[in-house]
Amino acid sequence: MKKSSNIEFEGLESNIEVRKELNDFISKYQITVEDSTRIQKVITPLILGSIKMMIEDFYIWLKPMPEFGQFFGANTELLERVKNKQEEYWIDLLNNPINEEFYKSRVNLAQAHARIDLPLDSYFASLAFFMNWVLDKCSDEVTATGKKISVAKKEDMINAMHSFNKIMQIDQAIVVDNYVSMTNAKLNELINRQAYTIAQLATPIAILAQDVLLVSIIGMIDSNRAQEIMETTLNKIVETTSRVTIIDIAGVDIVDTAIANHIIKMIQAIQLMGCSCILSGVSPTIAQTIVQLGIDLRGITTKSVLKDAVEAAYVITEMNKSSK
Amino acid sequence: MSDSISSNMINNLLIVNLDENLDDDYFLNLEEIILNQLRNKFVIGVVLDYSKVQILDYDLANKMLNLVEMIKLMGFESVITGLKPEVVMTLISLGLDNLEITTKLNLDLGINYIQNLQQPSLSTEDDVNLDEGNDIE
Numbered sequence: 196m197k198k199s200s201n202i203e204f205e206g207l208e209s210n211i212e213v214r215k216e217l218n219d220f221i222s223k224y225q226i227t228v229e230d231s232t233r234i235q236k237v238i239t240p241l242i243l244g245s246i247k248m249m250i251e252d253f254y255i256w257l258k259p260m261p262e263f264g265q266f267f268g269a270n271t272e273l274l275e276r277v278k279n280k281q282e283e284y285w286i287d288l289l290n291n292p293i294n295e296e297f298y299k300s301r302v303n304l305a306q307a308h309a310r311i312d313l314p315l316d317s318y319f320a321s322l323a324f325f326m327n328w329v330l331d332k333c334s335d336e337v338t339a340t341g342k343k344i345s346v347a348k349k350e351d352m353i354n355a356m357h358s359f360n361k362i363m364q365i366d367q368a369i370v371v372d373n374y375v376s377m378t379n380a381k382l383n384e385l386i387n388r389q390a391y392t393i394a395q396l397a398t399p400i401a402i403l404a405q406d407v408l409l410v411s412i413i414g415m416i417d418s419n420r421a422q423e424i425m426e427t428t429l430n431k432i433v434e435t436t437s438r439v440t441i442i443d444i445a446g447v448d449i450v451d452t453a454i455a456n457h458i459i460k461m462i463q464a465i466q467l468m469g470c471s472c473i474l475s476g477v478s479p480t481i482a483q484t485i486v487q488l489g490i491d492l493r494g495i496t497t498k499s500v501l502k503d504a505v506e507a508a509y510v511i512t513e514m515n516k517s518s519k
Numbered sequence: 520m521s522d523s524i525s526s527n528m529i530n531n532l533l534i535v536n537l538d539e540n541l542d543d544d545y546f547l548n549l550e551e552i553i554l555n556q557l558r559n560k561f562v563i564g565v566v567l568d569y570s571k572v573q574i575l576d577y578d579l580a581n582k583m584l585n586l587v588e589m590i591k592l593m594g595f596e597s598v599i600t601g602l603k604p605e606v607v608m609t610l611i612s613l614g615l616d617n618l619e620i621t622t623k624l625n626l627d628l629g630i631n632y633i634q635n636l637q638q639p640s641l642s643t644e645d646d647v648n649l650d651e652g653n654d655i656e
Binding site: 422426429432433436438460468 | 599602603604607608610611622623624625628629
């Protein structure tokens with residue numbers, strides 16, 4: 196759980212970059228070389244021999260949790276791999292000062308967690324478990340009855356525990372930082388994809404027949420969208436030299452004064468281009484609203500069903516042909 | 520008379536191509552030329568082609584409307600053709616929406632429109648008001 200990464204290290208271009216980011220963290224959390232020496236002097240001899248035991252304890256604690264079944268299930272191979280990684284991590288942490296490998300392993304962990312959508316609170320809980328396990332062991336050492344312990348040794352232990360705490364904090368900071376940025380990246384990607392889809396859905400313009408365009412308006416219309424629809428429609432009219440444009444508002448649920456205004460402006464623009472315009476899809480509700488709001492749509496051909504609108508468009512194009 | 524104003528008579532139709540860069544002087548010239556031609560020659564209508572015009576501000580748009588009004592006062596039909604989408608959107612955003620003008624998509628359609636006005640057998644209705652257009656079928 197603590198280190199469940201079997202994925203290649205990614206996201207950082209070079210070791211220089213890693214070094215720089217790590218240094219940022221180290222200076223922020225005021226980690227010194229002394230911290231490592233303190234840990235190595237007191238905690239390392241105490242814990243190093245029982246790392247395996249600690250990890251086993253961890254899985255005993257973890258097993259009843261729903262996360263265990265969710266992420267490990269019956270996959271014993273994965274479980275073994277994660278256990279090995281955790282062991283490596285602790286051996287490295289207890290023997291060496293904080294280095295690039297430490298940072299990389301934390302970034303890896305964060306990325307792996309983000310990828311499998313492991314919630315941050317699970318990570319915090321596991322981290323707390325290991326931390327408490329180590330700190331318990333340390334305090335047992337100094338408070339154990341029947342032992343004569345010098346004041347200097349007690350002081351060493353307290354200092355070492357303090358340093359250990361700092362290391363755990365930086366561990367946490369690196370993981371959360373990377374986890375959040377990775378999750379945000381995932382979310383942004385999703386948002387961009389959806390924005391693209393919405394933009395694609397915004398204004399389908401179909402060439403219905405020679406000289407006839409169909410513009411279907413779906414969903415809400417605000418002034419930005421109305422402007423966009425108008426622009427694409429007018430350009431399409433020029434491009435196809437269409438003579439009739441049908442605006443279908445069957446997909447518009449609510450028509451208020453603002454939306455009606457947008458639609459009227461659109462129709463006027465289309466007519467200014469020299470193109471006839473038919474408003475289609477006027478539902479009973481929309482008809483009622485338009486009359487109640489006192490919106491003047493006279494002079495604009497309106498139809499309730501697309502079929503009728505198409506027929507009206509046909510009449511116009513036939514008339515244009517015969518008048519040529 | 521300015522050289523930059525290009526107007527042609529084709530089949531008794533006065534066709535005016537408006538310049539890309541419009542200003543007050545240009546319009547003054549334009550009015551003079553068009554109205555004089557209407558008086559002195561046998562003209563059946565005027566086609567004002569705006570297809571080169573990229574930008575139209577409030578003043579120029581009003582001048583455009585005034586010109587149409589003047590032509591109408593002299594008893595002639597006119598049609599505006601080839602308004603660009605950008606120009607149309609400016610007109611709409613300026614609130615100049617209830618325009619008493621006839622517009623057509625391009626020069627070809629504009630010429631057709633004016634010529635058909637001269638033939639009583641065909642409808643003189645604006646394309647938009649089609650409800651009485653059944654007599655054509």
